[in-house]
Amino acid sequence: MTSNTRVVVIGAGLAGVTLARRLGELGTPALVVGDEEHRPYNRVLLAEVLAGRYSPEVIALPAPGVLLRGRVTGIDRAGRTVRCADGSVIAYDTLVLATGSNAVLPPLRGLFTPDHELPEGVHAFRTMDDCLGLSKAVRPGVRAVVIGGGLLGVSAARALAVRGAQVVLAQQSERLMERQLDPAASALVRRHLEGLGVEVHTECRVRDVRSVGGAVRSVEMADGYALGADLVVLACGVRPRVGLAREAGLEVGKGVLVDDELRTCDPHIRAVGDCAQHAGRVYGLAAPALEQAGALAELLAGSGTARYTGTRSLTRLTLTGPGSPLGPDVPLDLAAFGETDPRPGDDVVQLADATRGTYRKVVVRDDRLVGGVLVGELGTVGALARAWEGAEPLPSDGGPLLHLLTNDGGS
């Protein structure tokens, strides 16, 4: 591919902007079309904007080169053009879908007004607009209900509590962040939120949203219990944004199907980031989006050997605020990777300090590290991640494993 080749990227999020910047550095400038009116930003840091720790400018991404604001509404694969909402048409040689995800809106009674809008006070938590809307509505004493206790819900609850809201977090499953954390680590996160004044309810299903005059007043649980609410945050997961790809006849599973060259079933169209499905996986995380963007930039700029073969992604979260079990104003850091729940026959090494609120655990199978979780004390995370990513056999006497858990390993 020569530098005259026209690369058009749909989506100015982390993946699209990173790809375009890298392509620019490699002498293959791209045109990015993005439908959000804000300067491109790092979505991972939205909770810090909501908490009042960062201004929106601080989380802006470096400019991607040529950015066109607008929404792509259709792809003409035969003519190799895309159509935008304003009627304009853009030609491409290579088109990259970097359309990200949408927030999942759960099937709750009363969630939509007769005009199919969310009632006033009900917000998803995915975009800068969601964040600014929430930020405007939150003030000390406001009653906020966060629906969903995964990474998003925990981040939102913490941020709202830091801003002085009275927060109730309703989690349908038995513990917080159950996809990433084992019960002990999850209990520490819960303790942290409760220390901030958040009321956490697990195994609790919200059924209804009640509004008066188009503004939310309460949410009702499956058992009939009603919680007064001035603000409701929907943190019920995300779904890859694949509408354009599907309408264009591309192969779509949960995400847009791509191979190791991030190529869809149309050789002129690639996909990266949250919207892509590679080897059966949609990640919904920043690290794979960045790796995919990096690999695709190399490929489009002419490196025939670059490949994307999957990401072993580590989840990291820092919960700041006065509720840390480690002491006032000490952030609670956590990291989790791989399988944190052992299978029968796995070896588990665990170190817990209830007073300091720290917890470290690794799971070993057939002399290989298959997962781990660290809360409060992350000095060893780099060494553990390297051992996990390398998937090298561990020495069998157990000593080095304990060493990995207790020393910082140069991380």
Ligand SMILES: Cc1cc2nc3c(=O)[nH]c(=O)nc-3n(C[C@H](O)[C@H](O)[C@H](O)COP(=O)(O)OP(=O)(O)OC[C@H]3O[C@@H](n4cnc5c(N)ncnc54)[C@H](O)[C@@H]3O)c2cc1C
């Ligand atoms: C609050 C929050 C916290 C998070 N925390 C973490 C974390 O701690 N760790 C982690 O790894 N990940 C985290 N994530 C997930 C991470 O942000 C995503 O994995 C990452 O942003 C994916 O990047 P992307 O470019 O694929 O998608 P996105 O960032 O969603 O960007 C896609 C862009 O494409 C635009 N777009 C879509 N369709 C069109 C169209 N037709 N025309 C024009 N533009 C279009 C969208 O509006 C959007 O701007 C978090 C996400 C949120 C919301």
